[in-house]
Amino acid sequence: MGVNLKDIVPKKVVDLEYLKGKTLAVDAYNALYQFLAIIRQPTGEPLVDRCGRITSHLSGLLYRNSNLVELGIRLVYVFDGKPPSLKAAEIERRRTVKEEAAIKYEEALERGDFEEARIYAQMTSKLEDYMVEDAKRLLDLLGIPWVQAPSEGEAQAAYLAIKGDVWATASQDYDSLLFGTPRLVRNLTITGKRKLPRKKAYIEVNPEIIELEQVLGELKLTREQLIDVGILIGTDFNPDGVKGVGPKTALKLIREGKCIENVLPKLPAGSFPEEPAKIREIFLKPDVTDEYRLEWKPPNVEGVVRFLCSERDFSEDRVRKAVEKMVSAYTETRARGTLETWFG
DSSP states (O other): OOOOOTTTSOOEEOOGGGGTTOEEEEEHHHHHHHHHHHSBOTTSOBOBOTTOOBOHHHHHHHHHHHHHHHTTOEEEEEEOOSOOGGGHHHHHHHHHHHHHHHHHHHHHHHHTOHHHHHHHHHTTOOOOHHHHHHHHHHHHHHTOOEEEOSSOHHHHHHHHHHHTSSSEEEOSSSHHHHTTOSEEEESTTTOEEEEOTTSSOEEEEOOEEEEHHHHHHHHTOOHHHHHHHHHHHOBTTBTTOSTTOOHHHHHHHHHHHSSHHHHGGGSOTTSOOSOHHHHHHHHHSOOOOOOOOOOOOOOOHHHHHIIIIIITOOOHHHHHHHHHHHHHHHHHHHHTTOHHHHHO
16 A cells, blocks of 8 residues: 555656666666556466466566666665564555456456456466566676565665665655655656556656655655554554545644644544554664675576576566566666676
8 A cells, every 4th residue: 555645745757767876776666566457367377387376576676677777777675574563454454456456357267358358467466486586686687786684675675775885765655754765756667658647648647756755845844743644544554544634734733733642632532543653663663684785786687587587477578578678677787887887
């Protein structure tokens, strides 16, 4: 779900060229779920190999990374670890949503409503352990580094940005702002022309950059207060938030009350059963690690072909073309005398 700050944070729309030469820490689970949702067959089924193993996420990783690397954008993928105990309610909510969507998907198929079926199919996406391992294996073969977070991937990605190891985090969710990332890039993995659900219309999706310093300045908040705004709206650690309180109302309440502890006594009794201090602590002192090494390597072309084509039934011609674009990008970088940009 993530915290809904969409209506109150300032953002700058850019094109992909703006990100050339920059290093981004990608929320891996967020990106993989996007690929699983978007890359599907006409009736909603994901792409699979001859053994029935889902490959939509691998297709997304290969072709999206190929395009981004060709543009000179460096990527680091950050994978989730063990979720905080306070996330249990959100995990259960997501499971319920998927189960309900699966029922509606089957009903839509029976009616022959394939467009509706596809919408519900996207909501059933589930990231299995083998899919995560396949993703890591492909990233290794592509020469793209990845980091295993001890807990929340967005917290670890934000930590990389805070340390200056990357320029920004990349995710569709706004949570990394609460974790302290200096910059957030949205729409990185879905940039391009996208069809609007249930409509015969398309929109052009471009990257958005959100800078934490600008957010705090324009909203006249401290980071701690921004976290409190998020808690009132609802986060992954208290998904219900406060009933009837949206982003603008939450912002007004925190501006007036200065902190959530001063706001809660003014709300109806029982409207917020959680302890806000525990939720705030997750964002201010997340479980992160320094045990990682960021090293970009040239793609292993034959290794990628063996994995995706021999084992996962991808088209060899398309795979080779995608990987060769990445090889060309590395070669061009070396020719410009900036080898350290990729390997240093």
